[in-house]
Amino acid sequence: MSQTPEIQLSASLEDYLEAIFRIVQEKPAARAKDISKRLEVGRSSVTGALHALADRELINYSPYDLITLTDKGKAVAADVVRRHEVLRDFFVRVLAVDEPEADSAACKMEHAIPEVILDRFIEFVDFVERCPRGGTKWIKGFGYYCDNDKKTGNCEKCVGLVLEEVRSRKVTKATETQAMVTLVTLKPGEKAAIVKISGKDGIRRRLLDMGATTGTLVEVERVAPLGDPIEIKIKGYHLTLRKEEAERITVELSGEQPIERA
Amino acid sequence: MSQTPEIQLSASLEDYLEAIFRIVQEKPAARAKDISKRLEVGRSSVTGALHALADRELINYSPYDLITLTDKGKAVAADVVRRHEVLRDFFVRVLAVDEPEADSAACKMEHAIPEVILDRFIEFVDFVERCPRGGTKWIKGFGYYCDNDKKTGNCEKCVGLVLEEVRSRKVTKATETQAMVTLVTLKPGEKAAIVKISGKDGIRRRLLDMGATTGTLVEVERVAPLGDPIEIKIKGYHLTLRKEEAERITVELSGEQPIERA
DNA sequence: TACCAATGTTCGGCACGACGAACATAATAC
DNA sequence: GTATTATGTTCGTCGTGCCGAACATTGGTA
Numbered sequence: 001m002s003q004t005p006e007i008q009l010s011a012s013l014e015d016y017l018e019a020i021f022r023i024v025q026e027k028p029a030a031r032a033k034d035i036s037k038r039l040e041v042g043r044s045s046v047t048g049a050l051h052a053l054a055d056r057e058l059i060n061y062s063p064y065d066l067i068t069l070t071d072k073g074k075a076v077a078a079d080v081v082r083r084h085e086v087l088r089d090f091f092v093r094v095l096a097v098d099e100p101e102a103d104s105a106a107c108k109m110e111h112a113i114p115e116v117i118l119d120r121f122i123e124f125v126d127f128v129e130r131c132p133r134g135g136t137k138w139i140k141g142f143g144y145y146c147d148n149d150k151k152t153g154n155c156e157k158c159v160g161l162v163l164e165e166v167r168s169r170k171v172t173k174a175t176e177t178q179a180m181v182t183l184v185t186l187k188p189g190e191k192a193a194i195v196k197i198s199g200k201d202g203i204r205r206r207l208l209d210m211g212a213t214t215g216t217l218v219e220v221e222r223v224a225p226l227g228d229p230i231e232i233k234i235k236g237y238h239l240t241l242r243k244e245e246a247e248r249i250t251v252e253l254s255g256e257q258p259i260e261r262a
Numbered sequence: 263m264s265q266t267p268e269i270q271l272s273a274s275l276e277d278y279l280e281a282i283f284r285i286v287q288e289k290p291a292a293r294a295k296d297i298s299k300r301l302e303v304g305r306s307s308v309t310g311a312l313h314a315l316a317d318r319e320l321i322n323y324s325p326y327d328l329i330t331l332t333d334k335g336k337a338v339a340a341d342v343v344r345r346h347e348v349l350r351d352f353f354v355r356v357l358a359v360d361e362p363e364a365d366s367a368a369c370k371m372e373h374a375i376p377e378v379i380l381d382r383f384i385e386f387v388d389f390v391e392r393c394p395r396g397g398t399k400w401i402k403g404f405g406y407y408c409d410n411d412k413k414t415g416n417c418e419k420c421v422g423l424v425l426e427e428v429r430s431r432k433v434t435k436a437t438e439t440q441a442m443v444t445l446v447t448l449k450p451g452e453k454a455a456i457v458k459i460s461g462k463d464g465i466r467r468r469l470l471d472m473g474a475t476t477g478t479l480v481e482v483e484r485v486a487p488l489g490d491p492i493e494i495k496i497k498g499y500h501l502t503l504r505k506e507e508a509e510r511i512t513v514e515l516s517g518e519q520p521i522e523r524a
Numbered sequence: 525t526a527c528c529a530a531t532g533t534t535c536g537g538c539a540c541g542a543c544g545a546a547c548a549t550a551a552t553a554c
Numbered sequence: 555g556t557a558t559t560a561t562g563t564t565c566g567t568c569g570t571g572c573c574g575a576a577c578a579t580t581g582g583t584a
Contacts (some may be wrong), residue, residue: 012570012571012572031531032531032533033531041571042572043531043533044572044573044575047534048571063532063533063578063579064578064579064580084541090553095382097378101378101379105375108374108375109371112373113367113370113474114367114370117357117363117367120353120357120408127404138396142385143392145380145385145389147387160563247423274542294561295561303543305561306562306563306565307542307544309563310540325548325549325563326550326561383529
């Protein structure tokens with residue numbers, strides 16, 4: 001992971017280091033002028049900071065010389081940048097803040113955020129995008145909520161999305177599905193749409209042969225006590241699958257069906 | 263909105279002000295010793311800060327005297343505290359961070375967070391709790407995800423929750439079960455959206471000043487034995503209302519509860 | 525080559541925020 | 555009422571980070 005180097009820098013020095021890091025990514029080497037302009041500080045302040053960073057062996061620097069990062073400096077800078085990006089990412093992707101705003105906020109907060117919280121931010125983005133109840137489409141509902149539904153608090157958009165998803169038995173992108181599971185998860189009586197059948201032959205061959213494609217509905221009819229075998233119905237056919245076979249079939253459960261009351 | 267007073271304080275002075283605010287909530291008046299202990303700074307540093315705060319007319323202070331907040335000071339302090347609580351709340355309720363950790367993180371970050379982002383944090387908590395695809399139960403899945411599923415990324419717990427809801431057929435449309443009541447009717451833990459605030463000044467003025475409008479979420483936190491006073495949370499603020507005041511606030515019990523199965 | 529503009533550095537100064545030591549006041553004990 | 559202790563204040567100092575002014579270096583150019 002991001003082994004936070006044991007260096008403890010002031011917020012100000014972190015800013016300088018980050019600035020150098022970013023400049024070096026664009027130009028061959030950083031010059032005091034660039035730093036001064038980027039951070040909007042006087043030239044003399046830059047020199048002072050450079051001394052401080054050089055003392056800590058984070059940059060290669062001697063008067064009038066070009067400025068580059070040492071390995072240690074690169075590591076520390078990368079960590080600062082990482083904090084920045086995690087925050088900006090979270091603001092943009094989860095909180096639906098617009099880019100420039102998110103960036104400037106990240107800039108201010110990156111120096112104050114503890115590692116534990118930072119990790120949670122990362123994990124939360126993961127979670128939202130992986131959770132069957134979340135998904136990228138769901139999180140977009142938040143932007144809509146902020147702009148429109150906040151006053152009523154009804155989250156109309158999401159209700160709409162849910163209904164739409166349930167009604168159109170269509171599976172599109174994996175990230176947009178409601179509940180992606182494998183066939184073994186279903187209980188008798190439940191129906192779901194096929195998303196993917198992994199493997200090359202065997203069960204895949206058989207299903208394709210009988211006309212099953214993405215979106216085809218499968219119904220689980222019976223499951224043996226130990227979950228093996230599983231009897232399913234598909235396209236009018238009754239099939240019995242081994243558990244291992246069922247595991248290779250990913251389906252989307254039309255989970256919110258019950259919401260749809262006429 | 264939360265009219266951020268035009269005062270621009272340093273992070274350090276905000277800390278002092280917040281400390282005083284909190285001490286005054288517990289004791290009749292603040293003493294330098296308490297502040298010194300709470301913030302872990304020398305006694306002489308406290309005196310310096312007190313002068314700075316007094317210069318800005320945020321506290322009533324003269325040497326050797328007791329320390330109280332001016333009205334202006336109360337407003338600024340409340341804003342700082344509000345930022346703190348919003349952050350802590352978000353960390354605890356959404357990111358599933360434990361209390362002490364969340365509190366210390368909020369302490370560090372409260373000085374750096376821009377208003378725009380803060381609002382989004384508030385709105386996000388609202389959103390999650392109101393959206394038919396979110397809900398308090400769903401967000402609990404995040405804690406589980408962090409502890410268990412992170413490695414596999416499967417979000418097993420949520421798959422389970424979705425299935426359970428689908429099977430119990432308990433999911434209904436969010437807007438179906440709304441009830442118009444006054445604040446006194448709510449029980450601790452319940453949330454509702456403001457419909458109307460009657461009266462002309464007093465509580466109405468206060469609520470409007472802090473940005474409460476139709477649709478703003480109110481949560482009842484605690485109710486004293488005889489129903490008076492009532493502690494509520496609104497827009498990140500914690501407020502204590504007299505019963506008569508609460509009666510003048512009409513709310514609509516929000517519909518996210520139905521998602522939670524009996 | 526000699527000069528000039530751009531860039532970099534040094535220096536002194538300022539504001540902030542913290543500290544410890546010494547002094548002042550308040551509170552309590554006797 | 556005085557002695558003692560707890561608490562509060564003042565003062566000088568330090569470190570950080572910023573600035574502008576003056577000085578130094580560089581690199582291009584006349």
